[in-house]
């Protein structure tokens with residue numbers, strides 16, 4: 001297992017990487033009390049780090065970290081755990097490895113500042129290297145690795161021949177997962193000398209047979225006159241007829257040949273070989289997700305309430321809602337992933353400092369000012385668009401003043417503390433106008449109009465020592481505070497909202513909801529209401545059209561109902577259909593992988609992952625006739641034909657079971673308005689995860705495609721129990737490309753399952 005892969009080609013000045021390959025002892029820190037010395041070493045391949053109890057040469061019981069799983073490296077100052085040990089170890093000696101998905105961070109302390117620097121710089125270099133590799137380079141790397149392995153390493157005893165055992169080992173090194181029986185058949189076919197070993201050309205034939213894509217070859221043959229290459233015109237035909245690329249197909253064809261044709265002479269002659277064709281189909285250009293939806297492509301100058309906003313719920317919790325740990329890590333993760341609305345539950349804390357935790361539960365506490373400092377640091381690292389800080393204030397008058405003080409002092413210019421131009425607007429400002437601003441969402445004593453008047457008065461009268469009017473405010477947000485609001489006997493503390501905090505609420509003032517008529521008559525565009533999941537569902541059923549119209553001029557937020565103490569998420573689609581913006585927020589910090597999270601990520605992957613997605617036009621009109629439960633269709637109904645052709649390298653579900661092979665089937669699920677929500681599946685292919693072929697066509701009729709999300713789910717058929725999850729990919733209908741496309745599958749926690757993919761043909765008919 002522990003044999004070396006050929007190393008990455010690194011330039012000579014990567015001293016850091018070379019030193020990492022020598023290995024060193026470092027302290028691994030899990031908590032204030034758990035800190036142990038471990039030996040860390042970067043393997044020669046530059047792609048894996050292993051750590052073990054001691055300096056060992058062979059990795060037996062060691063833990064392996066793949067560079068491709070690492071998202072980034074942070075310095076010690078940013079880790080709570082390391083900060084708690086600052087007296088023991090200087091923070092400069094510490095650093096944190098942050099992983100993709102929901103794997104927890106790894107905190108480390110090196111022996112010296114220099115050593116910490118070496119590891120931080122070196123790791124970041126490797127991570128950048130891996131993330132900058134695009135699909136093509138990865139493919140090349142596999143191929144290149146393959147040939148290198150053949151020459152140097154696959155052939156263990158260096159006799160120029162490879163036994164089946166050596167071939168299997170080599171495939172594993174090349175990350176080609178392969179069913180033994182299938183591989184053995186190909187091995188025997190390639191062994192023309194019948195020596196039970198492969199040599200030279202035999203191995204090349206074997207590798208070609210192994211990676212052959214029959215269905216792609218046939219497609220290529222259908223468009224290529226000589227079966228060897230696609231001429232420019234042939235390729236343009238393909239792009240127009242099958243891929244529905246339309247008028248720009250000619251320009252696109254040249255661009256794609258330049259990007260994907262491996263041979264220089266092919267590039268010069270403007271032709272595409274089979275290798276180039278496969279590379280195109282497997283790349284971002286051939287992906288089911290339209291690459292033009294990846295960057296920020298939507299109009300960002302519309303009022304805030306015209307967008308769906310990526311929102312997180314119980315942001316401070318890492319773990320479950322009743323006894324989990326509160327941590328600023330929750331905020332860092334949410335903000336770094338483009339989440340634009342975070343929640344803070346603030347309570348009176350000791351020595352006058354407000355604290356954040358989930359009230360009346362056993363969750364641990366963090367200082368409010370630490371949360372604000374985190375916000376100041378991370379709010380705009382991933383997206384420039386505004387962050388809404390949803391403040392659930394349970395504090396006394398005195399500590400509310402501290403809250404206002406911290407917000408003003410720590411956030412400085414980032415805090416939006418007055419309307420944009422000091423004037424009273426008639427609608428909410430746009431994400432564009434609010435760039436790099438943090439908006440406080442909470443209660444407010446006055447209206448914006450009064451605020452502005454007061455400001456004017458202050459300016460003219462200079463020292464007008466007026467007392468702001470104090471209205472007693474009840475904590476009427478009880479309906480917002482899930483589990484404990486069930487407790488009717490609980491004393492509702494009568495707290496007075498402090499004017500300095502109230503003044504920081506500008507465009508996102510929370511108000512109680514009675515009915516839509518009441519909102520229209522009494523509320524303003526900068527006021528917003530929260531709805532429990534159940535309440536929102538009822539409103540959609542009973543007065544869905546009014547809800548749509550309401551959301552075309554005000555923001556609304558839907559929060560999970562209190563019964564879900566396990567922090568599980570709920571299906572956001574229903575609320576998006578009605579135009580709720582801070583719709584269904586998700587608890588993302590916990591292990592809540594699954595359908596809901598997949599749909600959520602699927603929607604927000606578009607538009608640069610910036611956290612804002614423009615709603616369809618019929619949800620942005622205050623006179624809209626759209627009813628999410630009874631959609632009549634002026635909304636271009638469509639028929640969608642999906643041919644599920646084949647699968648590539650689907651991983652084993654249970655890797656511990658040697659030789660267990662999957663029986664894969666594909667289920668296509670549509671989420672949208674109720675009549676559109678449906679699913680269909682293919683039959684299963686027995687015992688083949690390597691290159692299963694289905695060739696089955698599924699057909700869907702959609703009333704409101706603009707709201708539809710598609711989820712491709714691959715499962716392992718099991719007649720005795722529920723089929724096991726293998727991988728999935730979810731995307732909005734509006735971001736889907738037609739024609740022959742690959743779908744690159746994701747794991748349960750949203751990380752890449754590369755090289756696992758599906759090959760499909762998509763066709764839309766009016």
Ligand SMILES: *[C@@H]1O[C@H](CO)[C@@H](O)[C@H](O)[C@H]1NC(C)=O
Nearest residue numbers: 215216218219220221222223
């Ligand atoms: C290729 O063309 C044949 C004959 O028209 C057709 O039956 C087949 O489905 C085509 N194959 C692909 C992959 O398009």
Ligand SMILES: *[C@@H]1O[C@H](CO)[C@@H](O)[C@H](O)[C@H]1NC(C)=O
Nearest residue numbers: 513514515516517518519522
């Ligand atoms: C809406 O709510 C207000 C306030 O509770 C109430 O006075 C009014 O009768 C309600 N209107 C409707 C149509 O239910």
Ligand SMILES: *[C@@H]1O[C@H](CO)[C@@H](O)[C@H](O)[C@H]1NC(C)=O
Nearest residue numbers: 310337338339588604605609
């Ligand atoms: C949206 O936010 C969630 C957490 O709320 C995060 O997991 C996800 O990655 C974000 N999606 C995108 C594409 O920004």
Ligand SMILES: *[C@@H]1O[C@H](CO)[C@@H](O)[C@H](O)[C@H]1NC(C)=O
Nearest residue numbers: 660716717718719720721722
């Ligand atoms: C099917 O599921 C059962 C129960 O989870 C399990 O014991 C069995 O091994 C599975 N069969 C296969 C072929 O994976």
